Every structure is written in C-alpha cells, then in structure tokens.
Amino acid sequence: MTSKAEARGELLAALRLSRGLTQVELASAVGISQATLSKVESGEARLDLETWRNVAEELLVPLSAFRAVQSSAAPARIFHRKQRTTPKSAVNKVAAEMSLVRLRVRDLLGDQTTTLRRHDLEGGFNTPQEIARDVRDELGLGRGPLGDLVAILEGAGVLVLRWPLDTIQVDAIASWQDDSVPVILIGEHVPADRQRFTMAHELGHAVMHDGEAGKEQEAEADAFAAEFLAPGSEIAKEWPADDSLDALLLLKRRWGISLSALIRRGKDTGRLTEQEYRQWSIQLSTTGMHRREPNPTERENPTALITAIRNFLDEGASVEELASSAHMYPREFQLTFLEETS
Ligand SMILES: [Zn+2]
Structure with missing residues (x-):
C-alpha cells in the first residue's frame, strides 16, 4: 500500500520526469533544495501550500492535481529493446509518461480490468508459440486471421495509445504493472504495415515477461507475435x-x-x-519493397479511451471536470486524449 504522501510524491516525480526536468532543476526553480525535493518524492517530507503552488506551475498542471491522488504513479516497468544510442533520460521520460497515463486513466475511468493473464516461460515448459496459441484461445480468437488487432486488445482491457516515441527510437513499449491493466504505447512514426506485428510483439512481452527485455526476450516476443498473428x-x-x-x-x-x-x-x-x-x-x-510494401495494411487506431471520454461528455460532464480528474489542465487533456491522430 502506498500512503497518500507517497502517492503524491510518485505523481510529482513522474510529472517532473515527463517534463524532462532533473531534481536539481525543479528544486532550484521553486526555491527548495534537491535533498528536500528528493524526500518529498519518496513521501518522507512535506511542502507548504505556496511551494506546492510553485511546483504545480513549473510542471504545468493545476494545483488540484496534487490534491486528490488516488492511485500510485510508481515508475512503469517497461519492456523495450535497449538502444545504445538512446539516452537514459529519454527512456526515463517515456517510462514516466507511461505511468502518468496509467494513473490518469485510472483516476478518470476508475479501476479497469483485463481478460488477459500472465504466462510462465520459466523452465521452458511452454514455448512462446504455445503461449501465443493459449492467448488466442483465452480471447476466443480461434486460429483464423485476426481483424482489427487494436480493437481486439482494447476489448481485452488493454489500454492502447499512439504516442511520440521516435525520441527513444522504439516502435512501441508495453508495461503491465501488477494491479493494473496492460498499457501499450505505439509510436506515431510506425508505418501501418509494421504496427500489427509491433502490437503483437508488445502483447507477448506483457503476458510473458517481467522487467526490461534482453536479446532472448526480444526473440521470444517476436516468436510470440508471428504465431499470434499467423499461426x-x-x-x-x-x-x-x-x-x-x-x-x-x-x-x-x-x-x-x-x-x-x-x-x-x-x-x-x-x-x-x-x-x-x-x-x-x-x-x-x-526492389525497395521492404521499406514500402505493395498492398499496404490499413492503419488501426485506438478508440476505447476516446469513446469513454466522449460518453462522459455526452452525459453532461465538462472537459474541465474530466481534465481535473486526470490531474491536467483542460488544454493538455484535450491534446492528449481527445485529438485524434491520423
Ligand atoms: Zn521488444
């Protein structure tokens, strides 16, 4: 269990990282020491209201973002291919954005559930291919071609969003925190043709792996994806x-x-x-076909979250209210969750 102060500290840290700020930078901007900020982020120290106001201003969120923190923004354990050229700070920023998305959606929509379950590769009793067939069975997909894969995953309770990931040079990342639903962020730069395989690869990580993926896990996720999409x-x-x-x-x-x-x-x-x-x-x-394939696959877009938000709006909720539950200013809320990417 995280205490209220811990949850607030985790949110603060995630927001700071998602804005690309170091502790030293934020601390000096709001006139406190780095040591104090560090303690606040771990829930061991408190700030006065005036300082919270300054912190909120620096992080571009309403002060109320820190008032009603219901769930933990603990750093996301993400599965991604290690890129030697990617700075750690950029990866941390994306991990922070991912944990913020999880927290925002949870505080916005309430607890979500998934029909997926974790599978054990340990000991080699199951191959990635067997697990891929098991997951197909669990989702009632039979053995035939799959329709819209994003819709299938959203139907299983996976939170899917298109996200700018070109900065860390990965096509997608996934995270499945213990008490939450799996989250998959797909890079906005990923061509439609590669998107389905990428999604299936991340699904493989989510159900089979725990923590950062090495070379072996990458091969396993690829094997899973191939069998899942095309048995x-x-x-x-x-x-x-x-x-x-x-x-x-x-x-x-x-x-x-x-x-x-x-x-x-x-x-x-x-x-x-x-x-x-x-x-x-x-x-x-x-022939250049590996870069630009003939007969391209149509782009699949996430719709579950935007539909849920639109339903709230239809029922009379205001963007301001929804933004506030998501710990955001209305403008950022709109840009992040309501504007469709094409
Ligand atoms: Zn991977």
Whole structure:
C-alpha cells in the first residue's frame, strides 16, 4: 500500500520526469533544495501550500492535481529493446509518461480490468508459440486471421495509445504493472504495415515477461507475435504452391502481416527453404519493397479511451471536470486524449 504522501510524491516525480526536468532543476526553480525535493518524492517530507503552488506551475498542471491522488504513479516497468544510442533520460521520460497515463486513466475511468493473464516461460515448459496459441484461445480468437488487432486488445482491457516515441527510437513499449491493466504505447512514426506485428510483439512481452527485455526476450516476443498473428499450422496450409508474389500479397492481406514477416513464416513453417527465403529477402530489399510494401495494411487506431471520454461528455460532464480528474489542465487533456491522430 502506498500512503497518500507517497502517492503524491510518485505523481510529482513522474510529472517532473515527463517534463524532462532533473531534481536539481525543479528544486532550484521553486526555491527548495534537491535533498528536500528528493524526500518529498519518496513521501518522507512535506511542502507548504505556496511551494506546492510553485511546483504545480513549473510542471504545468493545476494545483488540484496534487490534491486528490488516488492511485500510485510508481515508475512503469517497461519492456523495450535497449538502444545504445538512446539516452537514459529519454527512456526515463517515456517510462514516466507511461505511468502518468496509467494513473490518469485510472483516476478518470476508475479501476479497469483485463481478460488477459500472465504466462510462465520459466523452465521452458511452454514455448512462446504455445503461449501465443493459449492467448488466442483465452480471447476466443480461434486460429483464423485476426481483424482489427487494436480493437481486439482494447476489448481485452488493454489500454492502447499512439504516442511520440521516435525520441527513444522504439516502435512501441508495453508495461503491465501488477494491479493494473496492460498499457501499450505505439509510436506515431510506425508505418501501418509494421504496427500489427509491433502490437503483437508488445502483447507477448506483457503476458510473458517481467522487467526490461534482453536479446532472448526480444526473440521470444517476436516468436510470440508471428504465431499470434499467423499461426504456423494455418500458414503452412495456405502457402501458395507457385510461390508467386501476387499469391503472397493476397496471403499478406488476408492475415494482416507484412511481406517480410510472411516470408519469415514461410521459412519457419518449412514452406520456404533457407535459400528461397534468402532470395525473397534480397528481392524485397533490392526492389525497395521492404521499406514500402505493395498492398499496404490499413492503419488501426485506438478508440476505447476516446469513446469513454466522449460518453462522459455526452452525459453532461465538462472537459474541465474530466481534465481535473486526470490531474491536467483542460488544454493538455484535450491534446492528449481527445485529438485524434491520423
Ligand atoms: Zn521488444
């Protein structure tokens, strides 16, 4: 259990990081010592109201943001590929934004539930492929092609948002805090063709992993994603006898995976030999198709959160009230949650 002071401190720290400020920077801006700020963030010290007012002003949130903190903004444990070139501060900022999103949505909509459950890879009793089939079963998806994957995940209680992630050079990140629902942020820069695989990869992390992902976990999440989107048994059955590009493009369309992911499936299921797979890869890259695939997949957009907010508004709530429950000024609330990205 987090105390009220701890929860408030966690919110403060998350807000500070999401604004890209160090403790020293914020402390000096509001005229307190870094040591005091550090204690406030861990819930061990208090501030007077005047200082809270200054803090709120520096962090661009209403003072009321700190009044009614109901849930913890404990730092998100995120799964992401380590990029050597990405500064730690940028990763911390995104982790802070993620924990803020979780807290804001929770204080806005109340406790959310998910129908997903965690799966154990430990000991090798289950492969990522088996877990992918189990998750399909749990969600009642059978073995066929999946429709709108974002809608499927939202239906299972996953919070999905499009988010600017190009700064940390990752396509998406996921986090599943113990007492909460999984959150997936998809980079706004991710092309539609890659988005479904990326989402399935993050889903794999969420259900199989705990904490930061290394090389092995990345391979597991990829294996999960491939089997989840396009089960090997089905792809093997449907693989075109003539191996023509046109037939593969139809298959790509039907299963909603990229051509590069599809030929990889062809290899994994033994429908393409190692050499045929290599020839396809070369063809895709020499024709530029690996970057701009023909027959592109349509973009899938999150709608659950915006719909819930619109329903509140229809029922007579004001943007100001909703923004306040989310610890935000109305303008930022609107920009973050109500403006559709295309
Ligand atoms: Zn990953």
